[in-house]
Amino acid sequence: MWSYALKRAGATGLTLIAASIIIFAFIHLIPGDPIYVLLGDMATPDQVDVLRHRLGLDQPILFQYLRWAGAALTGDFGRSIFFQAPVLSIIADGAETSTLLASITMVWVLLIGIPIGMLAAMRHGSWLDQGLSGLAMLMASVPTFWVGLYMILIFAAWLGWMPSSGYPSIFEEGGLGNLRYLVLPSLTLAAPNAALILRLTRASMLDVSREDYVRTARAKGIRPWRVVTRHIFRNALLAVVSAFGFTFAALLSEAVVTETVFALPGIGRLVVQSILRRDYPVIQGVILIIVVLYMLINLLVDLSYRLLDPRVELQ
Amino acid sequence: MSTRTMAWWLGSFARRPVAIFGLAVILAVIVAAILAPLLAPFDPSAIDPINRLSPPDAAHWFGTDQFGRDSLSRAIYATRMALFIGVGVVAFALVTGVPVGVFSALFPRLGHVMMRAVDVLMAFPSLLLALGLIVILGPSPVNSVIALGAGFLTTTTRIVYGLTLRLRTETYVEAARSMGSRTGWLVLKHILPNLISPLLVQASFVFAFAQLGAASLDFLGLGAPPEIPSWGNMLAESRTFVTRAPWLLFFPGMMIVLTAFALNVVGDSLRDRLDPRLREMLGSER
Numbered sequence: 001m002w003s004y005a006l007k008r009a010g011a012t013g014l015t016l017i018a019a020s021i022i023i024f025a026f027i028h029l030i031p032g033d034p035i036y037v038l039l040g041d042m043a044t045p046d047q048v049d050v051l052r053h054r055l056g057l058d059q060p061i062l063f064q065y066l067r068w069a070g071a072a073l074t075g076d077f078g079r080s081i082f083f084q085a086p087v088l089s090i091i092a093d094g095a096e097t098s099t100l101l102a103s104i105t106m107v108w109v110l111l112i113g114i115p116i117g118m119l120a121a122m123r124h125g126s127w128l129d130q131g132l133s134g135l136a137m138l139m140a141s142v143p144t145f146w147v148g149l150y151m152i153l154i155f156a157a158w159l160g161w162m163p164s165s166g167y168p169s170i171f172e173e174g175g176l177g178n179l180r181y182l183v184l185p186s187l188t189l190a191a192p193n194a195a196l197i198l199r200l201t202r203a204s205m206l207d208v209s210r211e212d213y214v215r216t217a218r219a220k221g222i223r224p225w226r227v228v229t230r231h232i233f234r235n236a237l238l239a240v241v242s243a244f245g246f247t248f249a250a251l252l253s254e255a256v257v258t259e260t261v262f263a264l265p266g267i268g269r270l271v272v273q274s275i276l277r278r279d280y281p282v283i284q285g286v287i288l289i290i291v292v293l294y295m296l297i298n299l300l301v302d303l304s305y306r307l308l309d310p311r312v313e314l315q
Numbered sequence: 316m317s318t319r320t321m322a323w324w325l326g327s328f329a330r331r332p333v334a335i336f337g338l339a340v341i342l343a344v345i346v347a348a349i350l351a352p353l354l355a356p357f358d359p360s361a362i363d364p365i366n367r368l369s370p371p372d373a374a375h376w377f378g379t380d381q382f383g384r385d386s387l388s389r390a391i392y393a394t395r396m397a398l399f400i401g402v403g404v405v406a407f408a409l410v411t412g413v414p415v416g417v418f419s420a421l422f423p424r425l426g427h428v429m430m431r432a433v434d435v436l437m438a439f440p441s442l443l444l445a446l447g448l449i450v451i452l453g454p455s456p457v458n459s460v461i462a463l464g465a466g467f468l469t470t471t472t473r474i475v476y477g478l479t480l481r482l483r484t485e486t487y488v489e490a491a492r493s494m495g496s497r498t499g500w501l502v503l504k505h506i507l508p509n510l511i512s513p514l515l516v517q518a519s520f521v522f523a524f525a526q527l528g529a530a531s532l533d534f535l536g537l538g539a540p541p542e543i544p545s546w547g548n549m550l551a552e553s554r555t556f557v558t559r560a561p562w563l564l565f566f567p568g569m570m571i572v573l574t575a576f577a578l579n580v581v582g583d584s585l586r587d588r589l590d591p592r593l594r595e596m597l598g599s600e601r
Contacts, residue, residue, distance in 0.1 A: 014431075015431075015434055015435050015438055016438070018431075018432075018435040019435050019438045019439070022435070022439075026447060026450075026451070029451045030450065030451055031451075134333065137576065137579050137580060137583065138572070138576055140579065141523065141527070141572055141575035141576035141579050142568075142571075142572050142575075143527050143530045143531065143534075143547075143550075143568065143571050143572070144531075145530075145531065145534050145550070146530075146550060146564065146568040146571070146572075149550075149554060149557055149564055150561075150564070152557065153557050153558065153561055153564075157557070157558050249440040249441075250440070252440050252443065253440040253441055253442030253443055254442070256442060256443070256446070256531075256535075257442075257531050257534065257535065260534075260535060271443075271446060272446075272535050272537075275446060275449070275450055275535075275537065276536070280450070283446075283447070283450060287439070287443060287447055290440065290443060291438050291439060294438060294440060295438055
């Protein structure tokens with residue numbers, strides 16, 4: 001296990017270094033002088049000189065990268081052009097919204113996806129199975145922002161059950177009650193991902209139910225429900241665990257759109273606004289943090305998968 | 316396409332009403348794109364300020380937008396953008412993914428390095444990668460294709476790589492090799508023909524997800540310029556009027572859903588017909 005973990009962590013580390021080079025290159029790939037890309041068009045000559053010296057842009061590119069990566073490791077992601085503040089503190093402001101949105105969404109995804117996927121698999125081939133699978137396919141084909149806009153229209157504008165947009169922190173007035181601002185966005189974001197988990201749970205249950213040990217269990221006369229819960233479901237869940245990393249990435253990507261629709265003060269909306277404001281250091285910082293998070297989650301998923309199923313070999 | 320592949324292709328739809336529906340939707344989109352000037356009742360950019368935001372009626376089936384433009388005509392013309400994005404992204408993914416995947420599988424030493432590079436690209440969630448590329452390239456329809464295509468380059472390469480590795484060990488490939496076939500001949504005669512069916516499946520899914528991705532880019536104002544009719548642009552514009560004119564959102568949204576659903580259903584039916592050993596490679600999702 002330990003050698004597996006070390007190898008896997010090493011591979012993640014190497015990939016991260018390579019990814020960080022791409023993210024570093026991002027600023028240099030944007031047309032124009034990187035100094036003006038970083039400072040904006042309104043920069044004074046004094047500012048330009050100071051930053052050029054500070055970043056060592058007259059130095060070799062490898063040296064610049066090491067300097068940038070070293071700063072990033074200590075949490076210095078540069079300064080936002082728009083806010084005139086450190087990038088890290090601006091990203092931190094959006095972290096609460098985004099973390100809560102992702103967590104609540106994940107709860108919906110699992111609550112909807114796993115039981116319905118199980119149901120479809122247990123009724124394999126029936127009209128119920130076909131209906132549910134078709135529904136999942138439909139849910140995966142719907143643009144999230146479109147669902148979001150109709151959610152706002154129906155549940156906020158017409159029925160008035162939920163707030164339509166924004167999100168005040170749970171640490172401000174209203175406390176945990178403020179979570180109701182996240183009900184519609186999280187359901188919107190959950191729909192396509194729940195569809196994914198539903199299909200995966202179903203497919204994986206069907207795969208496992210063809211295994212020899214399931215036939216043996218049935219032949220021994222174990223009650224059908226027990227075979228499903230103890231023998232099939234437990235093993236089928238492995239595939240769902242391995243989809244966690246992927247689901248998380250999809251969630252982060254789609255959150256960009258969902259947060260924009262619901263005007264949530266999260267990291268996703270920050271990316272979109274920063275693109276429109278040409279606030280490149282913020283974009284770079286967000287991409288870096290998301291890629292690191294994504295890689296770490298994938299590493300954790302792989303390691304826990306290995307713990308759950310020791311047969312897995314490193315490729 | 317050989318007659319055998321054709322028969323396989325058609326057989327996938329024979330006993331599936333949903334799949335036939337999917338195929339019909341795709342054909343309808345293609346016909347609408349070609350015949351748009353004949354089918355559209357109005358000029359898609361003709362402004363009529365007096366009739367702005369009017370609900371669907373006999374003259375304007377889908378209603379009119381905030382400039383009084385006919386929503387149905389815009390939706391019909393938008394099929395062109397949808398096809399452009401879909402075909403473009405699929406072509407981009409295939410043109411980059413197939414050579415890299417086949418090459419990496421046949422020449423493991425260099426191939427290993429190339430596949431690690433693909434892994435690095437996979438570390439970027441796809442929409443985030445697309446947004447980053449749009450920042451560098453600037454928003455335009457062609458750049459939407461490149462930005463979205465980059466995300467599917469990785470999945471396509473991995474699939475082609477896995478399939479080629481598997482095909483390489485098939486008896487007939489080894490036999491051909493032992494008889495002294497050149498690598499180029501081997502690829503043309505034995506590898507590529509066997510990749511067609513699984514890649515057809517992959518292409519329909521990529522086409523579907525490209526529609527959703529492009530709609531997101533358009534909606535965020537980072538895709539096609541607003542004057543070009545696209546379903547995503549129509550949704551982005553009518554968003555402000557959601558309470559006053561909810562029908563404006565309905566039709567373009569339904570077009571996206573129908574198109575993406577049709578492609579997903581078609582891809583799913585094709586996958587079920589696939590050789591089970593190859594199906595495993597495609598994974599059960601996306």
